[in-house]
Each structure stands twice: as C-alpha cells, then as structure tokens.
Amino acid sequence: MKFDIKKIVRPNIEILKAYSSAKDEYTGEANVLLDANENSLGSPLTKWYNRYPDPYQRKVKEKIAFIKQIAPAQIFLGNGSDECIDILYRTFCESGKDNIIICPPTYPMYEVNANINNVEIKSAPLLPNYQLNVAHIEQLVNEQTKIIWICSPNNPTGNSLDRIDIETILNHFNGLVVVDEAYINFSKQKSFAQSLIDYPNLVVLQTLSKAWGLAGLRLGMAFASEEIIGYMNKVKAPYNINMVTQELALVALEEVGQVNDMITHLVDMRVALAEVIESMPYVEKVFPSDTNFLLVKIPNARSLYQFLLSKGIVVRDRSGLENCADSLRITIGNEQENTQLIDAMAEWIEITFPSASV
Ligand SMILES: Cc1ncc(COP(=O)(O)O)c(C=O)c1O
Incomplete structure (x- = not known):
C-alpha cells in the first residue's frame, strides 16, 4: 500500500497558516499576563477561569498517553468524539468533490457530517450478520474516496466487527480508515489504538x-499518526476544550480502577438483561453485544416503544435504519431501571399478545 497523507489532506489545509493564539506564542509561567485580552480582575467563579485554557490540553494528553500507551503527539482531543468526526471531514474531504464510505446501520453522525460538509456518501451496508461487506467496500472505492468509517463495536447493532476484515481494508485502502471505538471498553476485543504503528x-x-x-x-x-493529528490541530478552534473539562478530565483519569469496576458491573447487567429479554415470548432476537446497550428485535417494536414511553422509560427505536426492522436499542440502566424495563416489557407483551405468559 502506498499511503501518502499529502494526497489525502485538502490542499487548502496543507497550505493553511493556522491561527496562532496568545497561549501558543507564550507558554511559560509569567505572572503579568497582558497578551490575550482576558479580564485581569478575575471572574465571578474561581479566579483562574478568567484565563483561556491550554489550546493543546497538554496535561490531559499526558495522562491519556500514559493510560493508552500512545505518544501525546498522536492524540487529538475534541468536544466529544463528534467534534473529531467533524474535524476529520473539514481536514480531509473536499466539499462537492470527495466521497466517503459508511457501513449502515451505523452511527448516524458520519452521514450527517458528510451532508453538512457536502461530501458524497457511498454506502456498503453491513451483511445480514452485521459484519462488513469488504468486497462491496472495495468496489465503491475510487480516487476521490477519502475516508472509510468503521464503527466497532458498532452502534446500533452492538457487535464488534471482524478484525481481519478491518485489517484488510487498512491494508488495501489509500485513504483514511477511521475505527470508531466509542464502546471498546465494554468489549474483550483488542483496541486498534495499539496498531497505529x-x-x-x-x-x-x-x-x-x-x-x-x-x-x-x-x-x-x-489517535493517529503525528502528521494526521498535526493537520487536525490546524483546523480545530483554538480553545476547543474548555478549562473545566480539562480540569475534571484530569481528576477522572486518575480513577481507572473505579471505571473498570463500573465496566464489569455494566457488562454483568448486560449479560443478565439479555438473558431475561431473550427468554420473553415473542422476542425474536437479542443481538450479541460488546457495548452498554442491547439491540432487541420484536414484532410491533414501535408499539412497545410507545408503551415504554407511557411508563416514563425512553429507549431508542432504530426500526427506521437499514436492516434494523422492528428493533429497539436499549441502554443498560442501573439495577432498578433494568427491573422497571423488564416489568414494563412483560406487561406490554401480555396486553399485546393476550395468549402469552411471561
Ligand atoms: C459510535 C459512536 N461514536 C461517537 C459517539 C459520540 O460520542 P461523544 O459523546 O464523544 O461525542 C457516539 C455517541 O453515542 C457513538 O455511539
């Protein structure tokens, strides 16, 4: 494979002279800061919020680098990964000219951002087993294809995509392959973050x-090569991660143990909830999940959705998505919420299919 990042990046971004903020130009510890037109008297909140935050979030990146074993220069931080998705479009996809490939049903923001940026969307739907159709993806690729979006574990189907398939695409495609691992911590699959090299x-x-x-x-x-991250940094707003988020992230990132306990607990509840729902009459399928949600196929899914709503329980009706007829996506709640959900589902089944006994 001959991958050349300079052929992928938008030419105007390649030559863009990025904005240089006051905090870019001076990063030392001076005590008279008269360079950024901040309010020198303070703020109604804690004193230091009168200052702009670190534009490159260095401390947060150091901590993430340590946890993920990735160099800080290979990390970009966004206002949610939704911002990372948007920045990837604005950095690499030429409006009205380039195209991207999505594999529906998947996270809708890849499509929304393509439309916002006027980038053509090519679609290679997942196979009926919700795995990638690699041959179809390869057929769709042309000179103007900049990004292939892969979500693994996938939202809304919940399953992880075959690693060999993803590697095949990485090996054969000369554009960017974005592997969205929003749910990776709930999965036993290895992250691709360790494969950047x-x-x-x-x-x-x-x-x-x-x-x-x-x-x-x-x-x-x-997470990506230093070159890719460098281009994304050119495009982002100067202070895209606010100071409160940076401060709280630093505190939270100390709590790996607590987070691991939550993951174990959520995964245990997912397994238990899947078993209960699967055993209910008329439930057609609970799809295997590597995430903190379950995709459940059931006749009259829309009516179940409305019934749950009437009980104050909100799930996501995904029936309108490709290959997802009559399917609800249900986030794993806490114990009490899961019990409420099960009771409400049982009640609906009894009302809707009077001969059923749960
Ligand atoms: C697959 C996937 N990617 C990205 C996101 C966005 O995450 P964030 O909250 O980091 O913007 C979501 C949110 O649901 C998601 O499901």
Missing part, C-alpha cells in the same frame, strides 16, 4: 462519554 492511514476514535461515564463533560479522543 502498523497503519499510517488509521484513525481511532474513543470517548469519555461511555465507559468513563462522562458524557456531560464532552471529551472525545482521536
């Missing part, structure tokens, strides 16, 4: 929103 065209996305329990903080991560 083998694949110059690989970008791995992870997030603090799922296993780390910090969706409200908005911190997403992209």
Whole structure:
C-alpha cells in the first residue's frame, strides 16, 4: 500500500497558516499576563477561569498517553468524539468533490457530517450478520474516496466487527480508515489504538462519554499518526476544550480502577438483561453485544416503544435504519431501571399478545 497523507489532506489545509493564539506564542509561567485580552480582575467563579485554557490540553494528553500507551503527539482531543468526526471531514474531504464510505446501520453522525460538509456518501451496508461487506467496500472505492468509517463495536447493532476484515481494508485502502471505538471498553476485543504503528492511514476514535461515564463533560479522543493529528490541530478552534473539562478530565483519569469496576458491573447487567429479554415470548432476537446497550428485535417494536414511553422509560427505536426492522436499542440502566424495563416489557407483551405468559 502506498499511503501518502499529502494526497489525502485538502490542499487548502496543507497550505493553511493556522491561527496562532496568545497561549501558543507564550507558554511559560509569567505572572503579568497582558497578551490575550482576558479580564485581569478575575471572574465571578474561581479566579483562574478568567484565563483561556491550554489550546493543546497538554496535561490531559499526558495522562491519556500514559493510560493508552500512545505518544501525546498522536492524540487529538475534541468536544466529544463528534467534534473529531467533524474535524476529520473539514481536514480531509473536499466539499462537492470527495466521497466517503459508511457501513449502515451505523452511527448516524458520519452521514450527517458528510451532508453538512457536502461530501458524497457511498454506502456498503453491513451483511445480514452485521459484519462488513469488504468486497462491496472495495468496489465503491475510487480516487476521490477519502475516508472509510468503521464503527466497532458498532452502534446500533452492538457487535464488534471482524478484525481481519478491518485489517484488510487498512491494508488495501489509500485513504483514511477511521475505527470508531466509542464502546471498546465494554468489549474483550483488542483496541486498534495499539496498531497505529502498523497503519499510517488509521484513525481511532474513543470517548469519555461511555465507559468513563462522562458524557456531560464532552471529551472525545482521536489517535493517529503525528502528521494526521498535526493537520487536525490546524483546523480545530483554538480553545476547543474548555478549562473545566480539562480540569475534571484530569481528576477522572486518575480513577481507572473505579471505571473498570463500573465496566464489569455494566457488562454483568448486560449479560443478565439479555438473558431475561431473550427468554420473553415473542422476542425474536437479542443481538450479541460488546457495548452498554442491547439491540432487541420484536414484532410491533414501535408499539412497545410507545408503551415504554407511557411508563416514563425512553429507549431508542432504530426500526427506521437499514436492516434494523422492528428493533429497539436499549441502554443498560442501573439495577432498578433494568427491573422497571423488564416489568414494563412483560406487561406490554401480555396486553399485546393476550395468549402469552411471561
Ligand atoms: C459510535 C459512536 N461514536 C461517537 C459517539 C459520540 O460520542 P461523544 O459523546 O464523544 O461525542 C457516539 C455517541 O453515542 C457513538 O455511539
């Protein structure tokens, strides 16, 4: 494979002179800071919030680098991984000219961001077993294909995609292969984050929103070669991660043990919940999950969705997605929430299929 990042990056980004912020130009410890038009009197909050945050989030990256065993220069941080997705489009895809490949059903933001950026979407739907159709993907690739989006474990199907298939694509495609690992911590599969050395065209996305329990903080991560990260840094807003997020992320990243305990607990509850739902009459399938949710196929899924809503339980109806007819995506809750869900499902089944006994 002849991967050349200079052929992938948008020509205007290649020559872009990135904005140089006050915090870029001076990074020392001076005590009279009159360089950034901040409010020198302070703030209504803790004093230091009058200052702009570190534009490159160095301390947070150091900590993530240690946990993930990746060089800090190979890490990009976004306002959620959603920002990483958008920045990848704006860095590498020429509006009205380039195309990308998605493998639906999958995380819809790859498509939304392609549309926002006016980038053509080519679609290679997952096979009926929700695995990649590698031959179809290879057929779709042309000179203008910049990114292949792969979500593993996949949202909304829950399964991990075959590693050999992903490696085949990485080996044969001369554009970027983005492996979105938002749910990797719930899986026993090996992350691709440790394979960056083998694949110059690989970008791995992870997030603090799922296993780390910090969706409200908005911190997403992209891992890739230094060159790719360098281009993404040129495109991002100067202070894209606010100071509160950086501070709290530093605290949270000390708590690997607590997070691992939550993961174990959530995975145990996922296994238990899957067993209970699978044993209910009329449930057609609970798909195997490597995530913190279950995809459940059941007749009249929309009616079950409405019934759950009437009980104050919100799940996601994914029936409208390709190859997902009559399917609800159900996030694993806490014990009490899971019990409420099971009771409500049982009640709905009894009402809807009167001959059924749960
Ligand atoms: C596969 C996948 N990628 C990315 C995201 C976005 O995560 P973040 O909260 O980091 O923006 C989600 C959120 O649900 C997701 O399911």
